[in-house]
Amino acid sequence: MSDTPSEPTVFNDRYELHRKLARGGMADVYLARDLLLDRPVAVKVLFAEHARDELFVERFRREAQAAANLNHPNIVAVYDWGQQFGTYFIVMEYIDGRPLSEIVHTEGPLHPNRAAEITADVAAALAFAHRNGVVHRDVKPGNILITPTGHVKVADFGIAQATTTDASANLTQAGAVMGTATYFSPEQAQGRAVDPRSDLYSLGCVLYEMLTARPPFSGDSPVAVAYKHVQEQPIPPSQINPTVPMPLEAIDMTLLNKDPFLRYASAEDLRTDLRRFLDGRPVAAAGAVAGAGAVAAGGFAAADATTAVPTVGAGGAGFGGPPTTALPYAQPPEKKRTGLYVGVLVAVLAIAGIALFFLANNLGKSTPQVDVPDVTGTNVVDATNTLRNAGFKVTVKNQANDTVPQNEVFQQTPKGNTKADQGSTVEIVVSGGVGDAKVPDVVGRTQAAAESLLKTSGFIPEAIPTPSDTVPSGQVISQSPAGGTTANKNSVVQINVSSGAAKVAIPDVTGLPATTASNQLGQLGFKVTTTTQASATVPANSVISTTPPAGTEAAKGSSVTLVVSSGPSPTSSSSSTTSTTKP
Numbered sequence: 160m161s162d163t164p165s166e167p168t169v170f171n172d173r174y175e176l177h178r179k180l181a182r183g184g185m186a187d188v189y190l191a192r193d194l195l196l197d198r199p200v201a202v203k204v205l206f207a208e209h210a211r212d213e214l215f216v217e218r219f220r221r222e223a224q225a226a227a228n229l230n231h232p233n234i235v236a237v238y239d240w241g242q243q244f245g246t247y248f249i250v251m252e253y254i255d256g257r258p259l260s261e262i263v264h265t266e267g268p269l270h271p272n273r274a275a276e277i278t279a280d281v282a283a284a285l286a287f288a289h290r291n292g293v294v295h296r297d298v299k300p301g302n303i304l305i306t307p308t309g310h311v312k313v314a315d316f317g318i319a320q321a322t323t324t325d326a327s328a329n330l331t332q333a334g335a336v337m338g339t340a341t342y343f344s345p346e347q348a349q350g351r352a353v354d355p356r357s358d359l360y361s362l363g364c365v366l367y368e369m370l371t372a373r374p375p376f377s378g379d380s381p382v383a384v385a386y387k388h389v390q391e392q393p394i395p396p397s398q399i400n401p402t403v404p405m406p407l408e409a410i411d412m413t414l415l416n417k418d419p420f421l422r423y424a425s426a427e428d429l430r431t432d433l434r435r436f437l438d439g440r441p442v443a444a445a446g447a448v449a450g451a452g453a454v455a456a457g458g459f460a461a462a463d464a465t466t467a468v469p470t471v472g473a474g475g476a477g478f479g480g481p482p483t484t485a486l487p488y489a490q491p492p493e494k495k496r497t498g499l500y501v502g503v504l505v506a507v508l509a510i511a512g513i514a515l516f517f518l519a520n521n522l523g524k525s526t527p528q529v530d531v532p533d534v535t536g537t538n539v540v541d542a543t544n545t546l547r548n549a550g551f552k553v554t555v556k557n558q559a560n561d562t563v564p565q566n567e568v569f570q571q572t573p574k575g576n577t578k579a580d581q582g583s584t585v586e587i588v589v590s591g592g593v594g595d596a597k598v599p600d601v602v603g604r605t606q607a608a609a610e611s612l613l614k615t616s617g618f619i620p621e622a623i624p625t626p627s628d629t630v631p632s633g634q635v636i637s638q639s640p641a642g643g644t645t646a647n648k649n650s651v652v653q654i655n656v657s658s659g660a661a662k663v664a665i666p667d668v669t670g671l672p673a674t675t676a677s678n679q680l681g682q683l684g685f686k687v688t689t690t691t692q693a694s695a696t697v698p699a700n701s702v703i704s705t706t707p708p709a710g711t712e713a714a715k716g717s718s719v720t721l722v723v724s725s726g727p728s729p730t731s732s733s734s735s736t737t738s739t740t741k742p
Contacts, residue, residue, distance in 0.1 A: 363414025533575020600642025
């Protein structure tokens, strides 16, 4: 099937293929038109060689069924599927947008707020899918589409698997396609059963790439990348991009935890924490940056007795990375009950003795107090390191601030240069940059009043003179952003200010019949008056001249006088009459 068929292919006498949009690992995607509903659609057509493979056909069918049941504003809708021309096809919603992978590649690291908003929308889509028993299993930037208006759509549930499917029907056993190595979870890399938290890890990889313009792990082969997902810790995003706020980094590092139980419990919980960050409130993951490395570096992989890494493609070779081997478990010999009692008694006495020893040695002692460093005015990364080096725990609160640069600490509790218990917690408040405010509605106000109100509200007014036939000169016609919406303080608000009625050049109507000239001027918005004058050279009822003369620019609604010939004068004196018409 060509990229652009000379004679359009029509599936089911309804879907007319126009041109190829993309090529995936198992199918081509075409822009098509639904001839019945007269709307654009995307049609995914399975490669002919895969149409003969029962495994791929079953997977293709499963994608259609899984996605067709997911009706959500952030999920690409599936309308139909079928079989024709020796292959299978799926009809999907056509999204006029760009994949997130392309946006990150061309724009580099995204603004943290934008990255958080995109992640929150993807989390909303995943939460809905998970509630309906579907795990995506291939969350990656290429499967996230962004429309020109910024709307987020999650696509390609191509390897989605219903979580209720029993193990015997699991298509992600050896030989099944299992996802993209750059973004799959440690449990996917190890061939373990996956649940919704696997999607959250993959989304953490996507957020990491939005913040740093690179994935958390890379390697020479999928095997190398898979090994890193299981064994290595990602570099904190803020060490690559210092503009990443600590709360957002904490959210990402929580998502990237090796242990699924230490990630967010659900996509909905993740979305809630992202909304906290965007609103400038403390996030639930605030302590994750300090603890993620130690927790994730623990025995999640080593506690797993699985030694094989599953295959990356149908019939392909399996991963050959280093196996993860659990320590053998030896069943303790059965002991006599008397020995058990003696052992318990000895243990109790030993614990009591240790407790008494420490109690005796610590009576009268208290936790030492140390100086609290003053970290206000410093970067959040430096502040965190300084406090930890001084022996304190740190919590980070993100808060909008109109005067303090983003990522700078402007408040701490306890205050600097005081004393506090060693090992206690210091809370630092970090500037999230200029905050948002509601844009006032200034339409209908004078330019001066509108500019004053916008400045008072924290915005920068930009006046654009705009002709208007209906709005008096000097009055605001419209504004952008609209009144009542929310925008960043110190951002520009454009106001279109009436410069009065538009000026129009008076056309040359000399020689035209008076009625024709009057109609022409009236259509341009002029009021027309006529006066007659005898003329030996201009035929009667034709225009001799205009006042103002032709070519003069005049405002709509102003008057133009036509001097109309009354024919040759019978006497030396000329007579004239005047009339007025309105446009």
